[in-house]
Amino acid sequence: MTLAFSYQGSSARILFGNGASAEVGKAVEDLQCRRALVLSTPHQAADAERLAKRLGPLAVGTFTEATMHTPVEVTERAVAHAAALGADCVVSLGGGSTTGLGKAMAWRTDIQQIVIPTTYAGSEVTPILGQTEDGIKTTIRSPKITPEVVIYDPELTLGLPVTMSVTSGLNAIAHAAEGLYAPDRNPIATLMAIEGMRALKEALPTIIASPRDGEARSKALYGAWLCGTVLGQITMSLHHKICHTLGGSFDTPHAETHAVMLPHTIGFNASVVPELMAPISAIFGGTPGQGLYDFAQAVGSPMALKDFGLTEADLDRAAEIATKNPYANPRPIDRASIRSLLQDAWSGARPP
Ligand code: NAD
Known part of the structure; x- marks a missing residue:
């Protein structure tokens, strides 16, 4: 290549x-x-x-x-x-x-x-x-x-509550994960994305066990800087678009929404760009969607959109809003496939 x-x-x-x-x-x-x-x-x-x-x-x-x-x-x-x-x-x-x-x-x-x-x-x-x-x-x-x-x-x-540390950490991982397949990705951003995800993957379990662990806090914040830098440099796709829709139109909580959606959006895209997503499997294990799902579950993340008070009727509207305007995404999107992805995220199903 x-x-x-x-x-x-x-x-x-x-x-x-x-x-x-x-x-x-x-x-x-x-x-x-x-x-x-x-x-x-x-x-x-x-x-x-x-x-x-x-x-x-x-x-x-x-x-x-x-x-x-x-x-x-x-x-x-x-x-x-x-x-x-x-x-x-x-x-x-x-x-x-x-x-x-x-x-x-x-x-x-x-x-x-x-x-x-x-x-x-x-x-x-x-x-x-x-x-x-x-x-x-x-x-x-x-x-x-x-x-x-x-x-x-x-x-x-040190005092960032554990629940927020987890959801905010997954929010950061989402920036890096989408950075891997961005249309304007570059080698530096990819390095930062991989290093940032790895730092957070290592730090979050320690933070849960010991919230004031200085080394884990330092590693998590370092990961957050890297992941945020990726977000700042390159174009985000399906994952950020759906989270923006859910937060903006249904007032779902920001970091928690990212945490729930991440395995589903990444799992949706993984099949079309497997070589670009390989670092996610290397870091989290399994397929990209399942690896992220299992990690989120292990660190005690919220796992289902229904827990935010969203109804299934809301999912119809969310799918419509999130597919109204075109945007860059490795896998073509249409209303039916996004509606189905939202259904899985709503119920908290493990992605393929
Ligand atoms: P937040 O800033 O809303 O913080 C949530 C709550 O936690 C607040 O009450 C805050 O005061 C408190 N808090 C923060 N740090 C704490 C700590 N160490 N200890 C105890 N309490 C603490 O949540 P967030 O997830 O950091 O930010 C969400 C907002 O940021 C959203 O509006 C989102 O759209 C925006 N955002 C923007 C970008 C961008 O690039 N423009 C990127 C990510 C997020």
Whole structure:
């Protein structure tokens, strides 16, 4: 096989290591900033306040209303708050929801972003913003959205609840798994995808047994960085499209939806690109779909869409929405095959 590809790395600066978040003040100054606004969800407000205190005179305040799926009205309030305080950068402390708010602010105002991720979602290293207005979630892709600095401090993830660690880890694995067969894949992204999946496969069982295991937390966050980088570099297909549909139109929980769908979407595509999916079998065993299913079950993931309150009638509508517009996918898709795939995911059946 001959190679042909294009490759575009990211200009973001990555700091990784236990205690790395102590560098946040220096990161603010390195960006030539003096007035940071610390962002978080309400759940992590106390952590945001502590971080603002640590920044001392470099912080002008906090905004702790970040919300899943980045509602535009929250972003507008945050932008107004930042303007009133004269903020010149944001420090986003949290998971994909908080990172999403910082990105939405940067998209509107070009404000510089430092992100300190505390889940495995991977949004911090992508140029992608998903935001919601009037119940419709839309996606924008622009270099302007990519955060300038990411500080990965595994110590901040020691308290990430085990259930979220599992679903967020599977969310990360989904970025890598779809990266393997992307139409614009490249050798670097493939290396990162394989290494990222392997790191999470090794780390998650240890995290379940021992949630504060420093080595496993470090390995999982390293895997999340790699998988997120893959998401940021190349085109996603069926899996991300269906999860976007279920989250956007049926309000299913983000990471959990990825966790349930992953074995089914990957199993669906595996038969047409077996050589590209071979690394999944090598890492998880079995066929790609079954290997991922057995792993998800072993780490205690939710396994069925019906547990999120979806009805079988919802599946009809979801299949229709997810097949309305064409998109890249190795196996051709049609409404009937996607409806059948959704049925299996709804009941939690083991894929072929
Ligand atoms: P989240 O950010 O919504 O976090 C879920 C909850 O867990 C929040 O209350 C949060 O405060 C809390 N939390 C986060 N870290 C914690 C920790 N270490 N300890 C205790 N609690 C913690 O969940 P998520 O799955 O990280 O992000 C989901 C959102 O991110 C979705 O809106 C999704 O669309 C978006 N996302 C975007 C991209 C992208 O590239 N644009 C990629 C992945 C996810």
